[in-house]
Amino acid sequence: QSALTQPASVSGSPGQSITISCSGTSSDVGGYNHVSWYQHHPGEAPKLMIYEVTNRPSGVSGRFSGSKSGNTASLTISGLQAEDEADYYCGSYTTSDTWVFGGGTKLTVL
């Protein structure tokens, strides 16, 4: 199972919006709505930010939103804040009854 494709890095200024893409295939991202996004500050436990493409767990800021079109999912962060600087990973359930993650995107808040 190949990893999902994410940009290695994205950046934005405080207050701006950014979008991180996550490209897969019809066997994972395109085959189900079981796409999730995780925020990871190095040295800490990863944190679930979005599940089932668009759903936010309780406690996650409304500035985080998810979407999907075909085999590509996206995470959008609006009103960027300094504390949003982290690594972000997408994940998807697959037709092989396994899970696959993206390679990760490093978000820099300028």
Added chain:
Amino acid sequence: QVQLVESGGGVVQPGRSLRLSCGASGFIFSAHAMYWVRQAPGKGLEWVARVSHDGLYENYADSVRGRFTISRDNSKNTLYLQMNSLRLEDTAVYYCARDLRGGWAFDYWGQGTLVSVSS
């Protein structure tokens, strides 16, 4: 509050074995499937294995199938990962994570334990 605490990591030679544990608290452990996910140095996350809530069903990534075994003891609220025939490429931080019931995601993660396979 939900807590997951991994232990058992360390330095091990190629071909040897190691068993990781993950102690769970703050929730009904037996109600959730559980996972192991790893992150090699400088790399992204990689799903390793899953065990059903009752321990009766397991599945594995191709990279570890036949070498690693996931299990759980619901009476002890503990998840395990038995790692045999370790390879250099198994070097990683290993995280345990809880299944978001009905949400097809990993909703709580531990801080991880480092496994270093080196001769």
